[in-house]
Amino acid sequence: MTDVARVQRSSRESPRRRLLRRFSRSANVLIGASVLLFMIVLGVSAPILTSYNPEQMTAALRLRPPDAEHLFGTDDFGRDVFTRIAYGARLSLLVGVISVSIASTIGVTLGIVAGYFGGWIDALIMRLIDVMLAFPGILLALVIVSILGRSLTNVMIAVGISSIPAYARMARGTTLALKSVDYITAARAIGAPTARMMRLHILPNITAPLIIVATNGVAGAIIAGAALSFLGLGAQPPTPEWGIMLAEGRVYLRNAWWVTTFPGLAIMVTVMAINLMGDGLRDILDPRLRL
Amino acid sequence: MLRYIIRRLLQAIPTVLLVSLLVFLMLQLIPGDPAEIYLGERQNSPEQLEIVREQMGLNRPLHIQYLDYMFKVLQGDFGVSLNNRRPILDEILTRLPYTLELTLSALLISTVLGIGVGILAALRHNTIIDTGAMLLALVGISMPVYWSSLLLIVLLSVNLRLLPPIGQGSLDRLIMPALALGLLSAGSLARLVRSSMLEVLSQDYILTARSKGLPQRTVVLKHTLRNALIPIITILALTFGNLLSGAVLTETIFARLGIGRMYVEGILNKDYTLVQGTTLFVALAYVLINIVTDVLYVYVDPRIKYD
Numbered sequence: 001m002t003d004v005a006r007v008q009r010s011s012r013e014s015p016r017r018r019l020l021r022r023f024s025r026s027a028n029v030l031i032g033a034s035v036l037l038f039m040i041v042l043g044v045s046a047p048i049l050t051s052y053n054p055e056q057m058t059a060a061l062r063l064r065p066p067d068a069e070h071l072f073g074t075d076d077f078g079r080d081v082f083t084r085i086a087y088g089a090r091l092s093l094l095v096g097v098i099s100v101s102i103a104s105t106i107g108v109t110l111g112i113v114a115g116y117f118g119g120w121i122d123a124l125i126m127r128l129i130d131v132m133l134a135f136p137g138i139l140l141a142l143v144i145v146s147i148l149g150r151s152l153t154n155v156m157i158a159v160g161i162s163s164i165p166a167y168a169r170m171a172r173g174t175t176l177a178l179k180s181v182d183y184i185t186a187a188r189a190i191g192a193p194t195a196r197m198m199r200l201h202i203l204p205n206i207t208a209p210l211i212i213v214a215t216n217g218v219a220g221a222i223i224a225g226a227a228l229s230f231l232g233l234g235a236q237p238p239t240p241e242w243g244i245m246l247a248e249g250r251v252y253l254r255n256a257w258w259v260t261t262f263p264g265l266a267i268m269v270t271v272m273a274i275n276l277m278g279d280g281l282r283d284i285l286d287p288r289l290r291l
Numbered sequence: 292m293l294r295y296i297i298r299r300l301l302q303a304i305p306t307v308l309l310v311s312l313l314v315f316l317m318l319q320l321i322p323g324d325p326a327e328i329y330l331g332e333r334q335n336s337p338e339q340l341e342i343v344r345e346q347m348g349l350n351r352p353l354h355i356q357y358l359d360y361m362f363k364v365l366q367g368d369f370g371v372s373l374n375n376r377r378p379i380l381d382e383i384l385t386r387l388p389y390t391l392e393l394t395l396s397a398l399l400i401s402t403v404l405g406i407g408v409g410i411l412a413a414l415r416h417n418t419i420i421d422t423g424a425m426l427l428a429l430v431g432i433s434m435p436v437y438w439s440s441l442l443l444i445v446l447l448s449v450n451l452r453l454l455p456p457i458g459q460g461s462l463d464r465l466i467m468p469a470l471a472l473g474l475l476s477a478g479s480l481a482r483l484v485r486s487s488m489l490e491v492l493s494q495d496y497i498l499t500a501r502s503k504g505l506p507q508r509t510v511v512l513k514h515t516l517r518n519a520l521i522p523i524i525t526i527l528a529l530t531f532g533n534l535l536s537g538a539v540l541t542e543t544i545f546a547r548l549g550i551g552r553m554y555v556e557g558i559l560n561k562d563y564t565l566v567q568g569t570t571l572f573v574a575l576a577y578v579l580i581n582i583v584t585d586v587l588y589v590y591v592d593p594r595i596k597y598d
């Protein structure tokens with residue numbers, strides 16, 4: 001192919017296709033996405049992959065080590081550990097996605113509004129964010145769960161709300177930077193309605209940083225969600241949730257390693273895949289950060 | 292500098308007030324009546340409940356209750372626990388040393404490990420050492436502390452019988468929880484140190500230092516690391532906050548009587564005044580830590596102006 005032809009081809013290529021091509025060349029994104037896809041398939045097709053019931057207790061099968069029949073062994077109640085991990089994948093991924101959806105919807109809206117309007121609206125919103133940031137780590141989520149009560153739904157709400165600051169700060173920063181850009185000034189000058197400005201001109205520019213923050217957010221939410229369940233403040237037994245499985249297996253560390261090892265591994269592999277994907281996406285979407 | 296510190300403290304006042312208001316409202320938001328929880332099974336008549344409500348000041352208007360609460364907090368009175376009726380500040384102060392001992396040793400471990408691995412990776416950029424170090428850091432970031440704690444117990448206590456699995460009060464009982472907690476932040480710190488070092492290493496003054504023939508040691512320690520560490524100070528507060536909240540998990544697993552474990556038990560036992568008091572205490576402490584970090588940042592980097 002001549003240089004001219006190559007230039008023609010690349011200029012014909014849509015930005016979306018070009019981005020897809022870059023994604024498919026990133027080893028981090030590919031490995032991360034494949035492992036994540038595997039976990040999603042595991043969760044979705046759990047009823048097909050295993051014939052055991054994740055909550056069915058069988059006293060005769062208590063604490064069986066891994067064998068051909070029970071790939072990851074059985075737990076204290078004779079339940080198949082592999083089955084519980086497969087069903088647990090649904091819950092953990094759901095916690096990740098729902099929490100991040102809550103956090104990003106509220107956070108991005110607050111951030112754009114704060115950055116766009118400035119003045120007292122900005123000051124008010126950012127003070128609220130400061131208050132949320134005064135609670136370190138999962139402390140805010142713990143406070144919210146203690147108010148709402150213990151359940152998996154409340155864990156999603158709690159983790160979601162406590163993650164709002166990261167999105168709000170990112171959206172505000174990007175909006176502030178955009179405000180001085182010529183085409184935004186032009187759009188404002190011709191009197192484009194505010195809501196339309198935010199949706200059409202500001203939001204699309206937030207997409208790239210949002211994808212990066214949200215990807216890492218899903219990983220963090222999975223860890224935090226399972227942590228709350230581990231502490232007894234989230235999903236309640238006998239739900240096949242990874243955090244609960246770890247908490248229940250703690251008692252048998254001495255004689256039944258498989259009860260805690262596999263759920264822990266499941267959390268780590270899932271979170272690592274998402275983090276790896278996040279690293280790859282950051283390299284592609286934000287080349288300034290690449291080193 | 293003093294003016295900067297005072298200004299930074301003044302800036303924190305609205306945040307502190309809002310935090311205290313939120314924490315105060317917590318008790319109003321929870322399902323159930325604090326007086327009923329306080330009485331528990333001893334409750335035998337509506338009149339008795341009314342007396343306790345009166346004693347606890349729950350019958351007064353909300354803003355009076357808040358002002359009263361804040362007035363007491365300023366005098367160091369965080370209220371009493373609903374469960375054992377002991378002053379909450381006493382409970383916190385009894386357990387604080389265990390939590391501080393844990394978080395500070397974890398901070399030490401994560402700083403030494405994180406900075407060490409980060410420097411190594413940056414100096415061996417794009418080699419197998421760099422890749423390996425960053426893979427390790429990724430594992431560190433992705434490993435939940437409640438699982439790494441269990442793995443450490445299996446490895447060091449059950450299999451190798453080197454350390455006691457749980458408890459507190461001696462160095463051998465501190466090692467495992469501190470290690471589990473430290474590894475949690477070491478990963479992200481290593482990544483940050485590496486990228487910060489790489490950025491500084493590409494600066495012209497490093498090239499100048501090298502071309503002057505300065506030994507590698509001087510270039511790395513004096514010219515690169517010093518500048519690379521500046522952005523790291525900004526995340527020190529964040530790291531400490533993460534360690535504090537991580538202590539909730541490690542203290543529960545290793546049966547340490549710290550604030551974190553007390554907090555979880557408070558939530559599980561519905562001891563809402565204890566949860567409220569501890570939340571306020573930790574939030575205030577964290578706001579203060581953030582201010583200290585900011586001041587430290589300005590102190591270390593003379594390029595940042597106070598005003």
